[in-house]
Structure formats: structure tokens, C-alpha cells
Amino acid sequence: MNNRYGRLAALVYDLDKPVGRVFGKEIEFYRSRLSECRGRILEPGVGTGRLLIPLLEAGLPVEGFDASEDMLERCRTSCRKHGLSPRLELMRFQDFAYEYKFDAIIMPLGTFQLIGDFAEALLVLRRFHDHLLPGGRLIVDLDPLSDFFGDSAGVRSWPTEDGDLITLQAQQASIDHVAQRKVSHLRYERWRDSRLIETQLEVFTLRWWGVNEFALVLKAAGFGDIVISGSHEHGRVPTCEDWMITFEGQRS
Numbered sequence: 001m002n003n004r005y006g007r008l009a010a011l012v013y014d015l016d017k018p019v020g021r022v023f024g025k026e027i028e029f030y031r032s033r034l035s036e037c038r039g040r041i042l043e044p045g046v047g048t049g050r051l052l053i054p055l056l057e058a059g060l061p062v063e064g065f066d067a068s069e070d071m072l073e074r075c076r077t078s079c080r081k082h083g084l085s086p087r088l089e090l091m092r093f094q095d096f097a098y099e100y101k102f103d104a105i106i107m108p109l110g111t112f113q114l115i116g117d118f119a120e121a122l123l124v125l126r127r128f129h130d131h132l133l134p135g136g137r138l139i140v141d142l143d144p145l146s147d148f149f150g151d152s153a154g155v156r157s158w159p160t161e162d163g164d165l166i167t168l169q170a171q172q173a174s175i176d177h178v179a180q181r182k183v184s185h186l187r188y189e190r191w192r193d194s195r196l197i198e199t200q201l202e203v204f205t206l207r208w209w210g211v212n213e214f215a216l217v218l219k220a221a222g223f224g225d226i227v228i229s230g231s232h233e234h235g236r237v238p239t240c241e242d243w244m245i246t247f248e249g250q251r252s
């Protein structure tokens with residue numbers, strides 16, 4: 001299975017991007033864009049709660065779902081530590097369902113790119129659209145193209161609390177310039193006293209999007225009033241220098 005975010009991957013996510021680790025103006029941006037929401041807010045692919053928890057602490061009624069039980073378990077534990085109890089569900093982008101609709105749906109940090117197929121991505125956007133109240137907004141962050149073609153070779157490592165070392169080696173397995181999809185093999189290893197005690201291979205698929213392509217697919221899914229912003233500065237037209245490109249669209 002692709003993009004599993006299994007046990008070691010979830011541990012590394014927490015070590016590398018702990019709860020509250022935000023990038024650039026991410027938190028100010030989301031707080032300000034969501035400040036007028038009166039109803040519920042959904043974060044699909046909520047992960048460990050890295051952004052969910054600061055948003056809940058800012059008083060925003062956010063809830064989430066994720067396809068990885070390991071990521072969700074970390075999210076539940078962190079929420080408990082922070083005295084928070086949002087609704088968290090084990091569901092997938094492709095077939096999630098709620099009995100109510102949302103004022104906003106947010107997808108920070110390039111999570112939407114984990115949907116590796118165009119047709120599937122369009123169906124997911126339609127599902128988001130159907131889960132929004134009239135006037136509700138979808139906010140999606142996409143990584144710039146430079147992130148896909150940069151040099152991602154090398155080994156990264158993180159010490160754990162109990163003295164182990166986790167290493168991560170990423171290797172490009174395939175690239176499809178027509179489907180706009182890159183598949184990498186992420187090899188996670190856990191070492192104790194110089195001995196390998198646990199290993200995990202994640203097959204990691206990402207799809208890249210052109211800026212205008214994504215605006216068009218949002219329109220095809222039924223969204224209007226689309227605003228595209230660079231590095232979380234709402235309304236500022238993105239440039240090549242931006243580390244993140246954000247799309248906001250409204251359900252009419």
C-alpha cells in the first residue's frame with residue numbers, strides 16, 4: 001500500500017515535526033483565514049495533530065480523519081496531553097463521510113499531493129465540495145515544483161527518547177512525467193546499540209500540480225472565488241521563491 005505512514009514513519013513525523021512545529025506564517029495564516037468560521041472545520045489527513053492542536057488551542061472547532069492508525073494514535077495521545085478531545089476518525093480521502101457539513105476544509109503541508117492520480121484527485125475534491133456548507137471554503141497547500149526535482153538523496157537521522165537512532169533513506173523509484181507522479185522508497189531503520197532492530201519500507205507516491213492546473217481542477221469540482229497565495233500571505237500572487245502555494249476556493 002502506498003503512503004501508509006506506518007509505525008516508524010509516524011514516529012519520525014513526530015520527531016521531525018512535533019505538535020506545534022509550524023512553518024513560516026502557517027499558523028497565523030490558518031488562524032486568520034478560519035477566524036470567521038462559525039461551524040465545524042475539517043482537516044483530512046490530520047496526522048499527528050501538528051497543526052490541529054494549535055488551532056484547537058486557538059479556539060477553532062477543528063476535527064480530523066486519517067488513513068493511518070499509527071498517526072491517529074499519536075494524535076489522540078497528544079490531544080489527551082493537551083486536554084483536548086476532538087472527533088478523530090480512521091477514514092480515507094477517497095471515501096470519507098460525515099453526517100454533517102463543514103464551514104471549512106483545510107489540507108496543509110502538501111498532503112493533497114499524496115493522491116497520486118488525477119481522476120481520483122478530482123473525485124476527492126468533489127467529495128470535499130459536497131461536505132461543505134454553502135459559502136464554505138476549501139484551503140489546500142501545495143509544494144512548489146522545485147521540491148519535486150530537488151536533490152532528496154542522503155540519510156537523515158533522529159535520536160529517540162530511549163536512546164535509539166532512527167535513520168531514513170529516500171530513493172527515487174520511478175517518475176512519470178505524464179501522470180506527474182513520483183514514487184520514492186523511504187527506508188526507515190531503528191538502531192539500538194549499533195544493531196538494527198526494526199525496519200520499514202514506505203512506498204511513497206506524490207503527484208505534482210501546475211498552479212493553473214490546480215485552479216482549473218478546483219473549478220471543475222465546483223469551487224469558485226479561487227484565491228492563490230504564496231508562502232501563506234493571503235492574496236499575494238506566488239513566485240518561484242515561495243516555499244508553499246495555497247489555494248482557497250468557495251462552495252457557492
Ligand SMILES: C[S@@+](CC[C@H](N)C(=O)[O-])C[C@H]1O[C@@H](n2cnc3c(N)ncnc32)[C@H](O)[C@@H]1O
Nearest residue numbers: 005045046047050066067068071092093109111
Ligand atoms: C504530510 S502528513 C500531514 C499531517 C498533518 N496534516 C500536518 O499538517 O502535519 C499526511 C497525512 O495524510 C495521511 N494520508 C495519506 N493518505 C491518506 C488517505 N488516502 N486518506 C486519509 N489520510 C491519508 C497520512 O497518514 C498522513 O498522516
